Amino acid sequence: MGPALARADNLPAALAYLFGCWTWWPFTVDGHPLLDWHYHISWSISTELFFYLAYAAVLYRIAGIRAYASDCSRRSAPSPI
Numbered sequence: 001m002g003p004a005l006a007r008a009d010n011l012p013a014a015l016a017y018l019f020g021c022w023t024w025w026p027f028t029v030d031g032h033p034l035l036d037w038h039y040h041i042s043w044s045i046s047t048e049l050f051f052y053l054a055y056a057a058v059l060y061r062i063a064g065i066r067a068y069a070s071d072c073s074r075r076s077a078p079s080p081i
Contacts, residue, residue, distance in 0.1 A: 012027065020045060020046050021050070023047055024050060
């Protein structure tokens, strides 16, 4: 990686590599895909990070749906007066 990745025109690829999301988009450096670099095995870490974030987002959404559904069911239930 080194000097080729550190150039100003490769800033988006360098930031994506730094934040662990470089396999989420097809970045190229000097006309070569970033997956062809020396540390190409680290694609698994980037992919794992994506699925951890997706899992958290899905669970958050499910929890929101359940909370909304339970709130709606409490409102529509007749009062025990």
